[in-house]
Amino acid sequence: MPEPYRNFASKVVPLPAENVDTDQVVPARYLKITDKAGLADVLFRDWRFEEDGSLKDPPFVLDRPGMKGRAILLVGDNFGTGSSREHAPWALEAWGVRAVISTGFADIFRNNALKNGVLPIAIDPITHARLFELVGADPDAELRVDLAEQGILLPDGTTIDFDVDPFAKLMLLRGTDEIGYVLDKLPAIEAWEATHPARVDTREDAPAAS
């Protein structure tokens, strides 16, 4: 079950690609697992490795010296489009990513990320461009992510504010997962079901022709 999400400071992994789809985050051929093992190794697999398994030359940003251990991924517009695979945030989390910063996220990716301790932070395009500039000028700049305060603290002492769904924030800060929350509502669900008959029965065989 999830841990409470704590504030942290980290250097940044910059990946200035827009519309990164979840097929790039974890290619489909690695979706044949029935658990969550080994996903850190296949994160951005086809951008990182050659056919024979050796690293690309020059290496993809994740594999450059000093990148391992960084918890902030700074990406281009509209991150996480495409497939609903939760393997994408699982892989990011397994590699060590705790926040992804973009100007926007695909709906399903955002939901999935929030459930796995990976905070999707959407900021406006101008601030986003400034952040890329900052990291370009000082690749080792350290940012501090404060979820409770909804701010990213920059090295110069200024803060970038961000929005987050208040409910998702509460779940993250408490380390509660949503299933527990909904299970507490079971009496209400039972009451609702009592007045709303099922619309289909998936077990039924073909009824006699009417």
Added chain:
Amino acid sequence: MEQRPRTLVEKIWDDHVVVADEGAPSVLAVDLHLVHEVTSPQAFTGLRQRGLKVRHPERTVATADHSVPTTPRGLPFLDPLAAAQVQQLDTNCREFGIPLHGIGDPSQGIVHVIGPQLGLTQPGMTIVCGDSHTSTHGAFGALAFGIGTSEVEMVLATQTLLQRKPKTYEVRVDGRLTAGVSAKDIILALIARIGIGGGTGHVFEYRGEAIRALTMEQRMTICNMSIEGGARAGLIAPDDTTFEYLHGRTHAPHGPAWDLAVETWRRLPTDDWAAFDRSIAIDASALEPMVTYGTNPGMGIPITSRVPDPAAASDPAHGRALEKALAYMDLTPGQAILGQPVDVVFIGSCTNGRISDLRLAAAALKDRHVAPNVRMMIVPGSDEVKREAEREGLHEIFRAAGAEWREAGCSMCIAMNGDQLAPGQYAVSTSNRNFEGRQGKGGRTFLASPLTAAASAVAGMVADPRLLPGIEAVAGIGGR
């Protein structure tokens, strides 16, 4: 009390809210939960760890589609991982009492093909699946969307989901399609216009004369790719076309219950004067066959156009993205897309793997031959589609044309099962995603309609289906 005018989406939403606590997302009841082998195993593991049961196995249905081979069913799985995953689905369904249409079951097929085919997908329902193309079921006027595996676990355990009410986006398509232009071209044109993030946070409602004129299968093609426009769901109001399709299907209401259901469904369409958060209008009569040239579904152009030039892009980030896409595709800015040689043509997937799609392909392939440089794979969306095609003799036309006629599954749409492009190969594909590596590592995809795909297979290069002799007769062929 006079009710405020509401959209179709709002009506379905209001009908399914179980709890709406201040500040929290609503607890939304789920009528139908579809399950497949790839996005469910970890959810069942979660249930076991918590000691939970599946709350409504009888509102849940499973199939194996993504990683199943499309070679003859008697042959073994070559991939032990895929075999284990399909086996795990079987174990999970047995343990939790979920009906499974697995390999060998006459109802097996792509999850978004079998739901409608079995009559499980019905107007006014909420439908979810751990799969982004769940939007397909919106064609019936259902609120249907993809979810992640944590949410799959939530729905298994509670038959509900935590959701914020989505915004609404009206997509109005008026005018009449011309011969050789099809539903696939409407949706590719929409995505090319608004971009792959254009519908984020919204649900599309497709309306207008051109939408009303479509068959259910064509409507499914459109709703299917809502997610490629960034919208989690896309709906079409139910009408007589919908009811006619559903009537008599296995899980559709029967007898007096049918009449009652139709009466309820007739109240679903968006009220006059209901407001949408956003709107766009498309003129169907001005559309040409569409084809993508890049590495996301928004990179699409009318088939007679030229590949755009990154240097002319509106902003530098777009220019870089375009440059990267063209480098991956090995295409030159300004080149024609017509005449681009192709190695593989794939007809299938939850977008275009239904019987009407196969009929179109057959009409285009009849008495013709696939070009010698092209491998053409035709993969029915379900076992039922396969049987129907064979009853109609379509498979004979495909084989005579030199195409491969295979078993049902997702196949080369996602390339998890061994059906894939070799690095550098070009494919015209009727599926929905042209992301880097989607159809095989290093493979290059042109998304298009079944007609364009079939015309391209014959020509050995990207070809305009409007130039096929007899196209006027072909264009009218629809699904049931």
